[in-house]
Amino acid sequence: MNELRCDVLVIGGGAAGSRAAYEAKRSHPQLEVTLVVAGKYGTSGSTNLIASESLGINAPFNYMGDGDDPDVYFQDMLDTGGGLSDPDLCRVIADEACTRVEELMALGLEFDSEAGHPVQRKLSGCTKARSLTCGGATGREIVRVLKKANISIGVQVIEDVRILDLVKDDNGRVCGAVGLNEKKPIFITARAVILATGGAGRIFRKNVNPPSIEGDGWAMAYRAGARLVNMEFFQVGPAVVKPKVQFIIHSHMWRLQPKLTNVHGEEFLKHYCPEGVEVAEVIEAKAMSYPFSVRTVAKYLDIAIFKELMAGRGTLDDGVYFDVTHVEEEVLKQRAPITYDFLKRAGVDLTREKIELGLVVQNFNGGILIDVNGFTGVEGLYAAGEVTGGVHGADRPGGNNLIDTQVFGYRAGRAAAEYALGQKEKSKLPVIVQDMSSELVKPVTEEEQVALQRSADLYYRELTIVRRAEGLRRVLDYISEHKPNNQNNILGNRLLVGQILALAALTREESRGTHYREDFPDSEPAWQQRIIISQGTNGEPAVTADKF
Template sequence: MKSMVELKCDVLVIGGGAAGSRAAYEAKRRHPELNVTLVVAGKYGLSGSTNLIASESLGINAPFNYMGDGDSPEVYLQDMLETGGGLSDPVLCRVIAEEACARIEELMALGLQFDSRDGRPVQRKLSGCTKARSLTCGGSTGREIVAVLKKANAAIGVNVLENARILDLVQDDNGRVCGAVGLVGEEPLHVSAGAVVLATGGAGRAFRKNVNPPTVEGDGWAMAYRAGARLVNMEFFQIGPAVVKPRIKFIIHSHMWRLRPKLTNALGEEFLGRYCPTGVDVGEVVDAKAMSYPFSVRTIAMYLDIAIFKEILEGRGTPDDGIIFDVTHAGEEVLRVKAPITYEFLKNAGVDLARETIELGLVVQNFNGGVLIDADGFTGVEGLYAAGEVTGGVHGSDRPGGNNLIDTQVFGYRAGRKAAEAALCFKEKGTCRHAPKGLPVKIEGVSPQAGEEAILEKSAYLYYRELTVVRRAQGLKKVLEFIDAQKRQAQSQMLINRLLVGEILASAALAREESRGTHYREDFPATGSDWVKRLVVYRGPDGELVVKTEKL
C-alpha cells in the first residue's frame, strides 16, 4: 500500500483553468498572508478545457460597446435571460452583466491583449447575442487568459501543485469542507484546507465523443453532491459539430457554415433534406448553423445536428463516427480569408480544406448546469465555493456564445475572495475540527480496479448514445439501469464518480418532459409553458438521488 502525500493550506483551489486561476489570484490578493494552493490535473497553463485551442475563435463577453451598436449591461442582461429560456438565475446574470467590463479591464491590466483594429479591441457578435460584445485572442483566448493569470499568480506567491487529480472532498464532524483527497502522479494525496474552491470544469470526457482534455469527467459534481451541495440545470449541456478525422480536437462553427458545405454520409448521399420539416429550406438550416454552434431547439439549426446524429447512429456514418464535410468549392483564397485559423490548423494536421474533405461528428463541449451557487460562489456547504463550468444557475437551457469565459472571471473573482475570507475566519476562530475522523476513500481504492476500465468505456458509449442530441425515456432509463447494475460493485473512486455523474444527468433529463434549449426529448418535442422551472438534484436523507422542480 502506498503512503499518502499530506499537504496543508488555507485556501485550496481545485482546477487550473480560467476559473481556478482567477479564484486563486483573488484569494491571495485579498489576503496575502494566507497560503493559497492551486491544484492542477496536468501541467499548469496546458491543463483544462480553457487551455484548448479548438476553434476559429473563442470569445469572452463584456458590454463595452466598442462597436457602437448600443450594447449596455441592461441589453446584455436581457440577452442572457432570453437565451436561457427562463431558467437563468436573474441575480447571477445581473452580476455578470454589471461586472464583466471591470473583470476584463483587470485582465488587460495584467497584460492580456485582444484582437484589435486601429488600436482598439474588436468585438464580435456570437450566438444568443443581439450586440457585438465578444472579445477574442483568435482561437486561444482561454489559453491567453490563463497565461496572464499564471504569471500573476507566480508573482504574488500562489502555490501550484501539478499532475494532481482530486476525487473527493473531506468534511469534519460539523460537515464543513476542510480538504480533499485524490492522486498526485500515482501517489495518494490528502490536502487539508480552511476553504475549498471547486473549479474542475464539466464532464466532457465521460462521453465517447468530446472536445475536452483528460480528467474533465465531472469529478467536481460528484464530490460536491456527496458533500451536500445541490446541482441545477443538469439536463442542459452543449453538443456541436467537430472534426473526427483527422483525429484532432477542433470544432466547426461560424464562417465554415456560411461557405455552404456539402454534407454527405458514408454512402455518398446528401441527407439533410430528409430531416427538415416541410417548409424548412436546407440552405436556411445551414445558414442558421453559423450563428448556433451548439445543438439547441431555439433555432432551425437543430435539424442539422439531428440529421448528423441519426445518420451516424443508424449506421450510415464513417468508421470514425462522422459524415463527410466538403468545402473544396470555396477555394484556398476564401478559406484563408474567412476561416484562417481553421484552415491552418487542419493543414498542419495534414488536410488541405481547399482540396480535401474532412469527417465531422458531434461532440460534447460544454455544460450549462452544475453546482448551485449564490452571487459569491458559495455552494451552501460550509467551506465550499465554486466557479466556472462546474457551477450552475448562471446559464439556463442555453447560453450566449462567449458567456462561459466571462463566467469564469466574474465568479472566479467572487468565489476566490469569499473563500479567502472564510479561510481567514476559520484560521482565527479555529472552531471547526481541521482533522476529520477518517478519509472518504481508501488509499488503494482511488484508481480503476481490475475490469473497471471496460465499464468506463461502456459508460462513455452509452452516455453518448442516449444522453446527447436525441433523448427518449427508453434510452434514459437504459442508462439508469446500467448505472444501477454497476454501482453496487464499483470499487474505485473514478468509477464511482463516473456512474454518479451519469445518474445525475440521466435523472434530470428523464424528469424534464419537454424540449427546451439544449435539451431535446424526441418523445416530448414541444416546449411547455408549464416547464419554466428548474430541476434541482441533491442527495436525500437516506442517500437517494432526489430531483425536485423549483421556480426561480
C-alpha cells in the same frame, strides 16, 4: 499519505481556478493559497484548448458602436437561457464583465484589435457584438497571464493532482480534499475550498475535452451536500473527427454552405428538414447556433447528423463528410483563417479535401448551484466556472463561458478568503481519510475498465442530441446494475454523474434549449422551472423543481 495544509485550496487550474486563486491571495496576502492542477499548469483543463475559429469572452464595451450595454447583455442572457437562467447571477455578469476584462488587460492580456481598440464579434445568442478574442487561444491566454500573476504573488501551485473527494469535519464543514498526486494519495487540509474542476465531457465517447474533465467536481460536491441545477442542459455540436484533432466547426464555416454527405455519398440533410424549411436555411442558421439547441432551425442539422451516425451511415470515425472544396482558397483564408491554417497543419487542404465531421460534447450549462459569491450552501465550499450552474440556463450566449470564469472566479476567490480568515484553526486529519487512501490508490480493474468504456458509449447514444424515455431508463438501469459492485472511486464518480444527468433529462418532459426529448418535442410553459438534484436521505439522488 502525503498531507499538506493551507488556508484556501483551489481545485482546478483553468480560467476559473486561476482567477479564484489570484483573487483569494490578492485580497488577503497573508493567507496561504494553494492551487492544485490535474496536469501541468497552463496546459491542462478545457480553457487551454485551441479548439475553434473564435473562442471569445463577452463584455459589453460597445467597441463596435452597435448599442451594447449591460442591460442589453443581461436581457440576452435571460432570453437565450430559456427562462432558466438565474437573474441575480446574470445581473452580476452583465454589470461586472467589463471591469473583470479590464483587469485581465492590465495583467497583459492582448485582444485582437483594429483602429486602436479590441475587435468585438457577435456570437450565437447575442444581439450585439460583444465577444473579444485572442484568435482561437483566448482561454489559454487568460490562463497564461493569470499564471504569471499567481506565481508573482505567492500562490502555491501543485501539478499532477487529481482530487477525487472532499473531506468534512465533525461540524459538517468542508475542511479539505483527498486525491492522487502522481498516483500516490494526498490529503490537503484547508479553511476554505474552491471547486473549479470544469465539466464532464470525457465521460462521453466523443468530446473535445482533456482527460481530467470527468465530472469529479460534481460528484464530490453532491456527496458533500451541495445541490446541482440544470444538469440536463449541456452543449453538443459539430467537430472534426478526421483528421484526429480537437476542433469545433462553427460560425463562418457554415456560411460557406458546405456539402454534407454520409458514408454512401448521399446528401442526407434534406430528409430531416420539415416541409417549408430549406437545407440552405438550416445550414445558414448553424453559423449563429453552434451547439445543438431547439431555439432555431439549425437543430435539424444536428439531429440529421446524429441519426445518420446512429443508423450506421457514418464513417469508421463516427463522422459525415464536410466538403467546402467549392470555396476558393482566398475566401477560406479570409473568412476562416484559423480553421484553414489549423487543418492545413493537420495535413488537410480544405480547398481540395473533405474532412469528417462528428458530434462531440463540449460544455455544460448546469452544475453546482451557487449564490452571487460562489457559495455552494455547504459551509467551507465555494465554486466557480463550468462546474457551477444557474447562470446559463437551458442555453447560453457564445462567449459567456469564459466571462463566467472571471466574474465568479473573482467573487468566489474573495468570498472564500474572507471565510478562511474567520476560521481560527486548521482542521486536523480525520481518521476516515486514512481509510480512504487505500481506496484511492486501488487500480481500475479490467472489468471496471470495460464498464467505463460501455458507459461512455451508452451516455453518448442516449444522453446527447436525441433523448427518449426508454433510452434514459437504459442509462439508469446500467448504472443501477454496476454501482453496487463498484469499488473504484474513478468509476464511481463517473456512474454517479451519469445517473444525475439521466435523471434530470428524464424528469424534464419537454424540449428546451440544448435539451431535446424526441418523445416530448415541444417547449411547455409549465416546465419553465429549474430541476435541482441533491443527495437524499437514502443516499440516492432526490429531485425538486422551482421557479424564479
